[in-house]
Amino acid sequence: MKAVLAAVLSSAIAVVAIPPGIPSESTARSLLSSLTVAPTVNDGTYDRDLFPHWSAVEGNCNAREFVLRRDGDGVTVGNDCYPTAGTWTCPFDGETHSVPSDVSIDHLVPLHNAWMTGASEWTTAEREAFANDVDGPQLWAVTGTTNSQKGSDAPDEWQPPQTNIHCKYAAAWIQVKSTYDLTVSSSEQAALEEMLGRC
Template identity: 55%
Template sequence: MTGHRSLRATLTALPLAGILGLALALPAGAEPPGIPDPATAKSELTKLTVAPEGSMDGYSREKFPHWIEGPDGCNTREAVLKRDGKDVETGSDCYPTSGSWLSPYDGETWTKPSDLDIDHVVPLAAAWRSGAAEWTQDQRQAFANDLEGPQLIAVTDNVNQSKGDQTPDEWMPPLASYHCTYASMWVGTKSKYGLTVTDAEKSALQKTLDGC
């Protein structure tokens, strides 16, 4: 880590203008492709089917084969680390040997890939409960390795672990300034894959997007 552990306290103490200035001074964080703007996300949210969460019966992470090898010989995790980092250098095995990563969930910067998880924005278990239980294995693999939508992002490992498989009515990133982007990514992913939302989940997403 390279010294942003006190960022949240700093942000709390700063007026809005100071926060904006600090944000401009920080290195760019992860930016997955295909993130809808908040207005588009609000429109997409109205079109999602509202339904109670399904059962976890039969769920296993193995039913979502992930970190598969791409055509360049690098796996999905390695591809996201290279995409989301700054000045990333990799060895012949695709694993990063240097670089830095700003986790947008909490504003922390890391220089060791081992300090990062690749978050499935819509967790695999949450997807299972909202429609993926009915998918084929190939469909679940595509979802778990999606490099073309806003479903994968490199973030601080313990923040990702605290999220678990919770939905936005239960968990949002610690950094409040990222809530609009996170809600937009969540809706964009659920819209792309035709997944359902619960009443509570939709309400939380609507409230967040209304404040963007």
């Protein structure tokens, strides 16, 4: 009985890390009202390589390694900054992983979505900064399959299966779009407003 209770308690206290810089509901609503609403323009010119990603962000840590260290529980890293131990609980689906290669680093606002909503006009340096932003809520440690299911979808097309993260997800999305002056479509705006209603 004690072993069963310990297992239940252990699973109940899994550490779910949330990236920094997510605004409150009221701030998110204010930011959302100031975003430019415009059609998403997919002209077929997007290429992931236009966003240099997993660049060095601190010492010998690249952005991916930095987020694995930041958002894991009990993480230890080697001299190359790659994790040697730790666990990561995905905020999107609640799954916990202990193998770093099973964890994907999700660009909350996908690179393709950014390209279609303003980033096509940026310099390469600006796109690199966006793709490696560890200071705001743009990079999340998530389950690989869930990240693949999301793909380049905006919130009107995909939302995390864990509904208890929807408020923070929407607020984070709005913050990133506001920080980088990216547009939102009308359906995206409506979906974000709906998600904020679950706060």
